[in-house]
Amino acid sequence: MGKVAVVGAGMTKFVRRAQETGRELAWQAARMALDSAGMTLKDVDAVVIGSAPDAFDGVHMKGEYLADGSGGWRKPTMRNFVGGATGVFAPIQGWYHIASGQFDTVLVVCEEKMSSCHPHPQGAFLTIFDHTTERPLGPNLLWIFAIEMNRYMTVHGITKEEIALVAVKNKRNAMDHPCAQLGEELTVEDVLNSEIMAWPVNRLDVSPASDGAAAVVMCAEHVAKRVTDKPVWVEGVGWHLDTAYWTNRDLYYPRYVEYAARMAYDMAGIKEPRKEINIVEPYDPFDYKELHHLEGLLLCERGEAPRLTADGVTQRDGDLPVCPSGGLLGVGNPIAAAGLMKVCEIFWQLRGEAGKRQVPGTPKRGLAQAWGDLMQVGAVIILGR
Amino acid sequence: MTVRIKEWPGTALSSKDFETGRVLTVHHKPKAEYRWDAGVAIGRYLRELKEGRLIARRCNACGRILLPPRMFCEECFVPTSEWVFVKDTGTVNTFSICHVRWDMVRLKDPQLPAVINVDGASPGMGILHLLGEVRPEDVRVGMRVQAVWKSPEEREGAITDIKYWKPI
Ligand SMILES: [Zn+2]
Numbered sequence: 001m002g003k004v005a006v007v008g009a010g011m012t013k014f015v016r017r018a019q020e021t022g023r024e025l026a027w028q029a030a031r032m033a034l035d036s037a038g039m040t041l042k043d044v045d046a047v048v049i050g051s052a053p054d055a056f057d058g059v060h061m062k063g064e065y066l067a068d069g070s071g072g073w074r075k076p077t078m079r080n081f082v083g084g085a086t087g088v089f090a091p092i093q094g095w096y097h098i099a100s101g102q103f104d105t106v107l108v109v110c111e112e113k114m115s116s117c118h119p120h121p122q123g124a125f126l127t128i129f130d131h132t133t134e135r136p137l138g139p140n141l142l143w144i145f146a147i148e149m150n151r152y153m154t155v156h157g158i159t160k161e162e163i164a165l166v167a168v169k170n171k172r173n174a175m176d177h178p179c180a181q182l183g184e185e186l187t188v189e190d191v192l193n194s195e196i197m198a199w200p201v202n203r204l205d206v207s208p209a210s211d212g213a214a215a216v217v218m219c220a221e222h223v224a225k226r227v228t229d230k231p232v233w234v235e236g237v238g239w240h241l242d243t244a245y246w247t248n249r250d251l252y253y254p255r256y257v258e259y260a261a262r263m264a265y266d267m268a269g270i271k272e273p274r275k276e277i278n279i280v281e282p283y284d285p286f287d288y289k290e291l292h293h294l295e296g297l298l299l300c301e302r303g304e305a306p307r308l309t310a311d312g313v314t315q316r317d318g319d320l321p322v323c324p325s326g327g328l329l330g331v332g333n334p335i336a337a338a339g340l341m342k343v344c345e346i347f348w349q350l351r352g353e354a355g356k357r358q359v360p361g362t363p364k365r366g367l368a369q370a371w372g373d374l375m376q377v378g379a380v381i382i383l384g385r
Numbered sequence: 386m387t388v389r390i391k392e393w394p395g396t397a398l399s400s401k402d403f404e405t406g407r408v409l410t411v412h413h414k415p416k417a418e419y420r421w422d423a424g425v426a427i428g429r430y431l432r433e434l435k436e437g438r439l440i441a442r443r444c445n446a447c448g449r450i451l452l453p454p455r456m457f458c459e460e461c462f463v464p465t466s467e468w469v470f471v472k473d474t475g476t477v478n479t480f481s482i483c484h485v486r487w488d489m490v491r492l493k494d495p496q497l498p499a500v501i502n503v504d505g506a507s508p509g510m511g512i513l514h515l516l517g518e519v520r521p522e523d524v525r526v527g528m529r530v531q532a533v534w535k536s537p538e539e540r541e542g543a544i545t546d547i548k549y550w551k552p553i
Pocket residue numbers: 444445446447448449458459460461462
């Protein structure tokens with residue numbers, strides 16, 4: 001397999017509601033990514049688009065709709081959708097387009113415009129539940145997260161205070177992100193005292209719905225060496241799917257993340273992830289999810305992630321910085337774009353270009369992970385310089 | 386490159402922009418209706434619910450008793466083998482106390498969704514349902530519960546033929 005590099009990245013601000021259409025947002029992110037690589041659309045052989053359910057935008061076949069803004073017209077273009085994992089799976093798709101030898105340069109664009117869906121974008125998620133055995137009970141999306149969070153807390157004896165530290169950290173980190181929607185200085189008490197939505201989930205445990213786009217340019221080794229002296233290499237990729245019978249699994253541990261991570265570690269030749277990964281951007285649409293995913297990524301023992309957080313290990317200047325971007329909790333959660341934002345963050349961090357968010361110690365290797373659907377899809381990408 | 390970018394694209398709109406008519410939008414209300422077939426396995430499951438019973442499928446290859454029932458075992462990838470009645474008692478595996486509807490409207494009385502591991506099915510074979518006849522603050526993981534059924538005349542062959550599960 002050929003080596004594949006990320007050579008450019010771009011994103012829009014993540015906002016509650018953007019004036020721009022999805023195509024306009026996609027164009028802005030795509031254009032910024034190309035500019036940052038010193039490339040134009042003429043250099044692009046193929047385009048990968050990532051976007052979550054069509055129902056958010058109320059547009060059928062969103063990939064085709066977004067294709068012009070993503071530079072995909074009159075090119076080999078495809079859209080992928082694997083739930084919340086889409087934003088990390090899209091660059092994996094870009095990777096195999098190039099590693100196969102079929103293309104030299106691929107533009108990867110992820111967009112989400114959740115504000116179009118009324119009265120609340122959650123409505124677009126209701127069909128995730130089984131139409132016969134679950135939907136008649138009137139479920140809403142918060143149920144599954146609250147139910148999973150409770151199981152995780154109960155099995156390990158974890159408190160809401162310990163989990164709230166993640167929201168505090170990420171929202172603070174996001175204050176240094178120029179595109180962040182919800183960066184703010186909060187206390188654990190603020191999180192605990194925010195409105196209860198579905199116990200144990202309070203409002204500040206959850207990331208906001210957002211509009212936004214992100215993009216990266218990926219290319220083969222010979223192109224990367226020509227266009228940049230700071231290529232960031234794809235060292236490992238992994239993805240995995242668990243059963244949609246989500247009530248038949250023990251939700252305290254995300255097996256689908258572990259299997260995706262093992263695939264990526266094997267490819268990267270990583271034996272001891274905790275020592276060999278310098279920065280992590282795990283998927284954090286809820287604060288407990290960051291902890292849950294750190295455990296699934298084998299970066300700590302099961303049930304140990306809250307202690308790492310309390311000890312400051314996961315702070316930006318800690319031994320293992322986690323979500324230095326501010327994550328979905330702070331930067332915002334336009335589903336597919338949020339996952340790719342994490343890949344952009346690792347790219348900028350490894351190149352030493354993350355500005356105020358830069359983690360100390362010139363990190364060599366970073367990991368981004370996203371998860372989706374009924375807590376069942378895992379996608380992992382490892383980048384290194 | 387990112388540190389050199391001073392102006393990031395994307396224009397945030399505020400409620401005021403809408404109130405003052407600064408933004409133009411188009412509204413569309415889709416009308417989509419579906420009639421889902423219950424299928425072979427869930428069709429029988431619903432018929433038994435109408436009778437006030439819970440039924441599962443056994444896979445003789447792995448020995449698991451699968452609930453909800455399915456006609457094929459997704460792990461062994463073979464047809465499942467036989468119908469097995471399971472009990473209408475079980476244990477709360479995990480739960481939530483939900484105060485909002487999907488559109489974020491607050492509920493007067495919270496809902497108590499739970500994963501219930503049903504007695505007679507293989508360990509960990511839970512189903513999603515609701516708890517009732519219990520104060521929210523008294524619900525515990527590990528709590529033993531029993532299904533509370535609608536009356537035979539009210540039952541229609543639906544998961545809601547069980548009204549909720551109450552502590553025993
Ligand atoms: Zn089997």
